[in-house]
Amino acid sequence: MKKVTLTIDGLQLRADEGSTVLQAALANGLYIPNLCNHPDLVPAGLCRVCVVKVDDWKISISCKLPVKEGMVISTEDPEVQRIRKSTVELLVANHPMTCLTCSRDANCELQRVASYVGITQESLKRYRRSVRQLPIDSSNPFFDIDHSKCVLCGICVRTCDELQNINAIDYVRRGVHTTVGTLGNKPITQSCCESCGECVARCPVAALAPKESPISMREVKSVCTYCGVGCGILLGVRGEKVVGVRGDRDNPVNRGSLCVKGRYGFKFINHPDRLTTPLVRKDGVLVPASWDEALERVAANFSEHKGEQFAALASARITNEDNYLIQKFTRAVMQTNNIDHCARL
Amino acid sequence: MTFAEIQAQANLEWEALNNGGRPQITVGTATCGRSAGAMAVVKAFEEELQAKGIDAALVEVGCIGPCYAEPLVNIKKPGWATVSYRNVTAEMAREIVAAFLLGDDPLAKYALGVFGEGEIAGIPNILSTPAFKPQERRVFRNCGTIDPTNINHYIANDGYIGLNKALGMRQEEVVDVMKRSGLRGRGGGGFPAGRKWEAGLKAKGTQKYVVCNADEGDPGAFMDRAVIEGDPHSVLEGMIIAGYTIGADTGYIYVRAEYPLAIRRLERAIQQAHEFGFLGQNILGTNFSFEIRIFPGAGAFVCGESTALTLSIEGKRGMPRVAPRPRTTEVGLYDKPTLLNNVKTFSSAPMIITRGAEWFASVGTEKSTGTAIFALTGKVQNCGLIEVPMGITLRDIIYDIGGGIADGGQFKAVQTGGPSGGCLPESLLDTPIDYDSLDAAGSIMGSGGMVVMDEKTCMVDVARYFLDFTEIESCGQCVPCRLGTKQLLDILKDICSGRGKPEDMDLLYELSHSVHGGSVCGLGQTAANPVLTTLRYFRDEYEAHINDRCCPAKVCKSLISYVIDKEKCVGCTLCAKSCPVQAISGEKKKIHSIDQALCVQCGVCLEKCPKKFSAIACVSPKVKQEES
Amino acid sequence: MTNSIAEIGEAATILAVGTNTTQAHPVLALQVKKAARNGARLIVANPKKIDLCRHATLHLQHRPGTDVPLLMGMARVIVDEGLADMAFIQARCEDYEAFVASLADFSPERVAAITGVPAEQIVAAARMYAGYGPASILYCMGITQHSHGTDNVWAVSNLALLTGNLGKFASGVNPLRGQNNVQGSCDMGGLPNVYPGYQQVNDPKVREKFESAWGLSLSPDPGLTLGEVFDRMYDGTIKSLYLVGENPVLTEANANHAIAALKNLDFLVVQDIFLTETALLADVVLPAATFAEKDGTFTNTERRVQRVRQAIAPRGEAKPDWQIVAELAGKMGAKGFDFSGPEEIMVEIASLTPSYGGISYPRLEGAGLQWPCPDKDHPGTPTLHVERFGTASGKAKMIPLAFRDADELPDGEYPLVLTTDRSLFHYHSGSMTRRVAGLEQLNSEELLKINPRDAKALGLADKEMVQVTSRRGTMTVRTSLSQVCPPGLVSMTFHFAESPTNVLTNPARDPVAKIPETKVCAVRVDKIAQP
Incomplete structure (x- = not known):
């Protein structure tokens, strides 16, 4: 790809032709504050936080500004600073100050932007504070929609449109009353929302937040256990529990995307109904037994039914290694090719 | 035929x-x-x-x-x-x-x-009266003189000559005439129409559109409605010429649904134009074919912004497209090259083609040719729509055409350009009316609203009034406009109600500049103009509100009191009887007094107090209870 | 899949036949929707007006079970209009003439009469598919779960061969596999006729290889397929069954027969993570670990082998399946099962399975590998059949086909056709998803999708409990009046034990693949008499 050279704050950078100034900066490790930008989405230019000065005369947002050879960008020009600071101050003045109890505390793009532009108590005090009082839409079992925290970056709307092509949400009402809502502004579960949670995963604040979001103590890279697409996931673990699932952006299959089952359907793992001990039928009733007892009973029985009297049904749900051993067991130990599984269902 | x-x-x-x-x-x-x-x-x-x-x-x-x-x-x-x-x-x-x-x-x-x-x-x-003499009726050439439902009336008054002539010209020639005329977009932006038409012609693509902006969302502006209702064919003819010029086959008129009569007139005119062969296939026997469709808008102010308008026609939420972006002439309606002009711009085109660029440019100024239309309202004697040559001064408009300030009042300010315009003081009354001069003075030509204010107008309250409008009508997509107008409005409301803080003026100024510099579209960028111009020209009024809790025009209710002059009151009881909240007490023939705690500043007592006594006065700042 | 998931988004034309992609493969569907959004032509062939139709250029709404005539009709148009890729056919295909001869029966008019799809739509679809390449065909159980499923697959393959849409980027014949490791369990020889890597059990050379590797002699006779196993259980030939991670009580076609077969066993061992409806019938139940509690690999629908990693310890005394099998084999005195872990098992798999020959755990650390991956330096194969097909001649056979209708058609007694599909919110028999409260809230019961016209004729209201009966069984379910089903067609999932759909379905099997015809059976819907 053709490269162009541009200067950002005195630093010469090479950037792909066709990329934007913000992309070029971020790709080169330079932070330009931004809120409504998301690498998966077409730049929208709505938050106006990423303003820069171009060639010493024009103010422009950097997220939609194509790089040009010889372009000179300033991110710290006084006018840029003033506009950016007012914009962020306006957002903060209309945002609840409940950071410590917020699920996105310390992982919040608004916090990041606010601290970068240097919001102070003094400057904020000048503003008329008002936080939108709208009921939280808690109809979805997996996530809540809290409009008071929404910065209207539109990332959720664009995710649902550009990536998911579901269009369950869009802007409703206008001006300061604008919110993200569904057709007819009904609860999200009464829309065509598929609960994939892609918007929740991308929300820069906690306007869209999982109902339960314990922070994991560690994450384990794995593969989703549902359909045959094989999405890469990161299992969030805390103690002995799987507490969350994230899409693996490095996985070539899903590049971070997940569906409702993949993202939220993990609670069966620690479900109290799980079988935790072998069961053996005694007097017509299944009762707990030790592994030794159970396996000996199986071994004894199987030993008597080798060959045609035996069949094994392996599973499309277990690993290759599990399946390999089952077929090996059937063929080598049970001496029959009577092995199949539910591939046809 | x-x-x-x-x-x-x-x-x-x-x-x-x-x-x-x-x-x-x-x-x-x-x-x-x-x-x-x-x-x-x-x-x-x-x-x-x-x-x-x-x-x-x-x-x-x-x-x-x-x-x-x-x-x-x-x-x-x-x-x-x-x-x-x-x-x-x-x-x-x-x-x-x-x-x-x-x-x-x-x-x-x-x-x-x-x-x-x-x-x-x-x-x-009539034409020798001061109200009409300075006027030059060009866009309004047929309004009020022909039957708008009769295409023959239009044709008999030089109608469709421009189209007939244009169809005999090369497209580049039409563009050339339009460019030489100096006509600038009459929607308010003032972009040279000829250059826009040229861009439409040069834009690549087989499918192109012409769009007429008849959304006219500014409160108090109704000149587009008047043109459509009075002379619909002039708009159609302009659009058809434009369609021929850029190579479009379809035109849309985006007209607000609150204009039912205008829509009926357009429907009728389109039908007649079809019958006469000015619309449809092979117009006037040429290879050029063109259709015009009417799209009624739902009345959002922001849909007057061209890119929001085209999205609205597409059935999407009307929100301005975000710059940097291609021009509408390249990527417009349905992402196709689109020529979008205002009603008056299209209405001007036929006469420019018919009479020539030089004729058009014969009035007006060098950089703003032709005439301007204003909806003159407020505290002037003669309210209404006026058409004047560009370059005429504000003073001429207000004092000659408008007949001066109504009710013998004193001029204080004139606001031009609708809610995004600015308020200009007496000292700027000799400013000539053209795009650039108004811009330099901090206001805009805009859609042509012109509100005259007298000394009884509070300029802080005026700023509050306009911000109230822009805050409600903001589309909500970008932060500076959505939250900036709200913050400005909240501060202005505070100032008007006596809760202003000394640092508010700096904050208003700072925010206004950020809203101007940071907003997505022209509406957001100009939303703070009323604040900036009132701060610039009427700073003393802000200071009085904030520092002295005084509204010099005695408009802001929280800052005024009605008081009874003990010397003058004769105890006629008229005021007490008319007070809606029983705040006035006093026996017959005894001096009355107003309970400031109960008074709601409705001013009825002041009206009722007989002139011969004039015992009630409105004062600001507010008085304390014991003083009244 | 012959091609990779990421390629779908780059296709110029997509023919999605017999797949309700947005519901059953939501993340893969993103690629389809992306392609459509970027201007690709999307042809949806489905008896139902599924969600994907919203994004489609063309919806061919054919009668269930008429995929062969529909696809052959398209092929006929392609041949007649000279849109076939003759260079590709000459270089890489066999039996073209015989195939063309069999198209005689499939004029658009006749196909229209059979399928109910207007002839002009068939022509339009054919022109689209042949005219704008690369074209990708996606199919799923709507193609395979028929008594002539193999013919359906041949018809799909014919179409791709005819237009040269194989062995090229963003083209191909792409079956969407339903379960996370259904590809892998087939690859691993969890089939009665093949060892791992699809090596035939009746090929002596292959058998010798496994005999020498495992150190014993092996049966040369292919075993029984799933449905046949149930038949032999039912008639008492098979006495002992080792059932791992399946719930046939809910998932088997003609479930009542399957239940009777299971009950007829001498000994049933069920190994699962929950006490499923099937486990309740077992003599011994062995607790298995979930995917989050063990290491291993899954192979996805695009043949990508990916690492599954242990996140937490198995619940209670549960163990990974491989370990249970190994211990059981040990108890039975067998040798060759003393693996230290899955990684070591993969070493043995790679040594015996040519297509997995180059696969090892260290190589899977990144994005995994797509088989065939024959040696340790091979980068894997995103697109199959680029140079040759896996036949003896290296050429692909084009298959002449004839129309066979579904095994069971509606009649006076059973006037409606029932087809089965899946819900976005549940998975298979629901043993996992129905234990996730949120998913259960979003979709808590089976719904019989029925066209409002049929409902009106039967006097049924929306959300009314009704009885659905086929020749094999009866069940109750709530209605959902929906335009998704055309008149004459009703549809249900099979996730809900309370409304066991598979008591109704037809076990009639495809003669080759032995797959049951769960996509078409005749049913009757009755009002439940008020008490």
Whole structure:
């Protein structure tokens, strides 16, 4: 790809032709504050936080500004600073100050932007504070929609449109009353929302937040256990529990995307109904037994039914290694090719 | 039929109407006339003519501008100058028929003036009055003189000549004429129309569109409505010429649904244009085909912004597209090259083609040619629509055409350009009206709203009023406009209610600049203009509100008190009886007093106190309880 | 899949036949929607007006079970209009003439009469598919779960061969596999006729290889397929069954027969993570670990082998399946099962399975590998059949086909056709998803999708409990009046034990693949008499 050279704050950078100034900066490790930008989405230019000065005369947002050879960008020009600071101050003045109890505390793009532009108590005090009082839409079992925290970056709307092509949400009402809502502004579960949670995963604040979001103590890279697409996931673990699932952006299959089952359907793992001990039928009733007892009973029985009297049904749900051993067991130990599984269902 | 045959037929009809020996009565029945009662006047004339057996033509026409005189009736009686009657009622209509049509008394007391050939004693010639003399009727050329539902009237008044001529020119030639005319976009932006047409012609693509912006969202602006209702074919003709020029096959007129009469007039005009071969396949026998569709908008202010408008036509939420972006002439409606102009711009095109670029540029200034239309309102004697050459001063408009400040008041400010415009003080009254001068003064040409304010207007309250509008009408997509206008409004409300803080003026200034510099679209970028200009020209009023809790114009209710002058009060009890909240106490023939804790500052007591006593006064800052 | 998931988004034309992609493969569907959004032509062939139709250029709404005539009709148009890729056919295909001869029966008019799809739509679809390449065909159980499923697959393959849409980027024949490791369990020889890597059990050379590797002699006779196993259980030939991670009580076609077969066993061992409806019938139940509690690999629908990693310890005494099998084999005195872990098992798999020959755990650390991956330096194969097909001649066979209708058609007694599909919110028999409260809230019961016209004729209201009966069984379910089903067609999932859909379905099997016809059976819907 053709490269162009541009200067950002005195630093010469090479950037792909066709990329934007913000992309070029971020790709080169330079932070330009931004809120409504998301690498998966077409730049929208709505938050106006990423303003820069171009060639010493024009103010422009950097997220939609194509790089040009010889372009000179300033991110710290006084006018840029003033506009950016007012914009962020306006957002903060209309945002609840409940950071410590917020699920996105310390992982919040608004916090990041606010601290970068240097919001102070003094400057904020000048503003008329008002936080939108709208009921939280808690109809979805997996996530809540809290409009008071929404910065209207539109990332959720664009995710649902550009990536998911579901269009369950869009802007409703206008001006300061604008919110993200569904057709007819009904609860999200009464829309065509598929609960994939892609918007929740991308929300820069906690306007869209999982109902339960314990922070994991560690994450384990794995593969989703549902359909045959094989999405890469990161299992969030805390103690002995799987507490969350994230899409693996490095996985070539899903590049971070997940569906409702993949993202939220993990609670069966620690479900109290799980079988935790072998069961053996005694007097017509299944009762707990030790592994030794159970396996000996199986071994004894199987030993008597080798060959045609035996069949094994392996599973499309277990690993290759599990399946390999089952077929090996059937063929080598049970001496029959009577092995199949539910591939046809 | 050839165009010449069409013209001949139209001229015949027009001649018969005007010189057929019958009296002709025209009634302005545009929306403005109708709301003043014009339909009842029409009905009265009909009945009266029939009852009296008078053979006269009764024609409904559009609006010629002077709202203060509606309903307006013109009577052209053979042998007489045409008499224009003002504020006509059904009663007066009958009287006029009896006196003037049956008799020879033109009833001078009802007349606004005469025009045309001849004079009538006791009635001034309209065109020589200060209200009309400075005006130059070009876009309004047919408004109020032809029947807008009759295409022959339009054709007989040079209609569709421009189209016929343009179809014989190369597209580049049309662009050239438009460029040389100097016409700038009449929607407010002032972008040179010729250059836009050229960009539309040069844009690549087989599918192109022409869009007419008739959304007219500014409160108090209704000139586009007047043009459509009074002369719909001029807009169609301009669009068809534009379509031919850029190579489009479809045009859309985005007209607000609150203009039902305008929509009906357009529907009728489109149908007639089809019948006459000005629309449809192979227009006037050429290879050019063009259709025009009407798209009623739902009344969002932001949909007047061109990119929001095109999205709205597509059925999407009307929100301005975010720059940097390609121009609408490259990526517009349905992402196709689109030429979007205002009603008045399209209406100007036919006469430019017909009469030439030089004729058009013969009035106006070098950089702003032609005429400008304003909706003149507020505290002037004569409110209404005016069309003036560019370059005329604000003073001429307000004092000559407007007849000066109403009720003997003092001029304080004039606000131009609608809610995004600025408020200019007395010292700038000699500013010429053109795009660049108004811009330099901190205001805009905009859609042509012009509100005159007198000394009883509080400039902080005015800023609050306009911000109230822009805050509600913000589309909500970008932060500076959505939250900036809200913050500005909250601060202005605080100042108006006595809660202003000394640092508020700096914050207003700072925020206004950020809203200007940070917003996505023109509406957001200009939203703070009322704040900036009032801060710039009327800073003392802000200071009085904030520092002294005083509203010098005595408008802001939280900062005023009504007090009774003990010296003057005679105890007539009129004030006490009229007070809606029983805040005034006092026995008959004893001095009354106002309980400031109960008073809601409605001002009724002030009105009721007989002038001969004038015992009640409005004061600011507020007085404490014991002082009253 | 012959091609990769990421390629779908780059296709110029997509033919999605017999797949309700947005519901069953939501993340893969993103690629389809992306392609459509970017201007690709999307042809949806489905008896139902599924969600994907919203994004489609063309919806061919054919009668269930008429996929062969529909696809052959398209092929006929392609041949007649000279749109076939003759260079590709000459270089890489066999039996073209015989195939063309069999198209004689499939004029658009006749196909229209059979399928109910207007002839002009068939022509339009054919022109689209042949005219704008690369074209990708996606199919799923709507193609395979028929008594002539193999023919359906041949018809799909014919179409791709005819237009040269194989062995090229963003083209191909792409079956969407339903379960996370259904590809892998087939690859691993969890089939009665093949060892791992699809090596035939009746090929002596292959058998010798496994005999020498495992150190014993092996049966040369292919075993029984799933449905046949149930038949032999039912008639008492098979006495002992080792059932791992399946719930046939809910998932088997003609479930009542399957239940009777299971009950007829001498000994049933069920190994699962929950006490499923099937486990309740077992003599011994062995607790298995979930995917989050063990290491291993899954192979996805695009043949990508990916690492599954242990996140937490198995619940209670549960163990990974491989370990249970190994211990059981040990108890039975077998050798060759003393693996230290899955990684070591993969070493043995790679040594015996040519297509997995180059696969090892260290190589899977990144994005995994797509088989065939024959040696340790091979980068894997995103697109199959680029140079040759896996036949003896290296050429692909084009298959002449004839129309066979579904095994069971509606009649006076059973006037409606029932087809089965899946819910976005549940998975298979629901043993996992129905234990996730949120998913259960979003979709808590089976719904019989029925066209409002049929409902009206039967006097049924929306959300009314009704009885659905086929020749094999009866069940109750709530209605959902929906335009998704055309008149005459009703549809249900099979996730809900309370409304066991598979008591109704037809077990009639495809003669080759032995797959049951769960996509078409005749049913009757009755009002439940008020007490």
